[in-house]
Amino acid sequence: MSIEYDARYFSPRDTLECGQIFRFTPYKEGYKVYSADRACYVYTRGDRTIVECNDVGYFYNFFDLGRDYAAINAQAKSYGVPLLTRGAERGAGLRLLNQNPEEMIYSFIISQNNNIPRIKGIIGRICEKLGEELSFCGEKYHAFPSSAALAQENAEFYKSLGAGYRDGYLVSTSKRIAAEGIEELYTLPTAELKKKLLTYIGIGPKVADCISLFGFARRECFPVDTWIEKLYHDDFGGTLKDRNKINAYFCGLFGENAGYMQQYLFYAKRENL
DNA sequence: CTCCAGGCTTTAG
DNA sequence: CTAAAGCATGGA
Numbered sequence: 666m667s668i669e670y671d672a673r674y675f676s677p678r679d680t681l682e683c684g685q686i687f688r689f690t691p692y693k694e695g696y697k698v699y700s701a702d703r704a705c706y707v708y709t710r711g712d713r714t715i716v717e718c719n720d721v722g723y724f725y726n727f728f729d730l731g732r733d734y735a736a737i738n739a740q741a742k743s744y745g746v747p748l749l750t751r752g753a754e755r756g757a758g759l760r761l762l763n764q765n766p767e768e769m770i771y772s773f774i775i776s777q778n779n780n781i782p783r784i785k786g787i788i789g790r791i792c793e794k795l796g797e798e799l800s801f802c803g804e805k806y807h808a809f810p811s812s813a814a815l816a817q818e819n820a821e822f823y824k825s826l827g828a829g830y831r832d833g834y835l836v837s838t839s840k841r842i843a844a845e846g847i848e849e850l851y852t853l854p855t856a857e858l859k860k861k862l863l864t865y866i867g868i869g870p871k872v873a874d875c876i877s878l879f880g881f882a883r884r885e886c887f888p889v890d891t892w893i894e895k896l897y898h899d900d901f902g903g904t905l906k907d908r909n910k911i912n913a914y915f916c917g918l919f920g921e922n923a924g925y926m927q928q929y930l931f932y933a934k935r936e937n938l
Numbered sequence: 939c940t941c942c943a944g945g946c947t948t949t950a951g
Numbered sequence: 952c953t954a955a956a957g958c959a960t961g962g963a
Contacts, residue, residue: 867946
């Protein structure tokens, strides 16, 4: 089964290479993408982007295909900030993914003070060791492990996979989620959700924003990492140094679509556009 | 060698 | 309350 979409507003590369997802690999004309226990093959041919998968409903939502990006893209260009305009022009095919909340929690705990290639490696090894073995397009892959499976391992295990000092965070948070579940999180308003996420060991303000944005579709969230801090000074002429205040500045500026603007900016800065 | 990466926890003032 | 040290690892 497959899904087709206008390639102008759905570029696999723009969508996957902007740091919101860590499990994908180049494949044939595009990429294989993994989320929770699912997999798909996504590629562009001519003016159409095609998603081949076993679960059309899951990936329609995953790639946010029910949303019109023309207005979002126009909003980004309306601020007259060159970096943001360039991000919106050259990253027009970027879409915000709707990912599995638990996968986001562990992935972004690992992401702190870390670089993207290494984050991918750590997550990949955790999946290989603990995730269910499945197959797609004639190749084996591993699901992202359940919290119950993660909670059975100790800190030495995670350190042996390269997680570094985040080993204890993974142990603590997986044990808590395995015991409590995360059902309540879906029901909370965004401010309460963020506050609750901050009570998990290893989740601070930036990671909580990423989890809310990518895992709970809270598009008003604006994660502030080292790249955003850099462009805040370089491209917005900002003088604040406290990341919480920088976050408040951007949230006030961009409003309910702040998360999309954040992705355009992150992409533009990292790609040196 | 030092500096940095999608920062957080702990401790000191 | 805010400020800064400490933290694993690998690549530039």
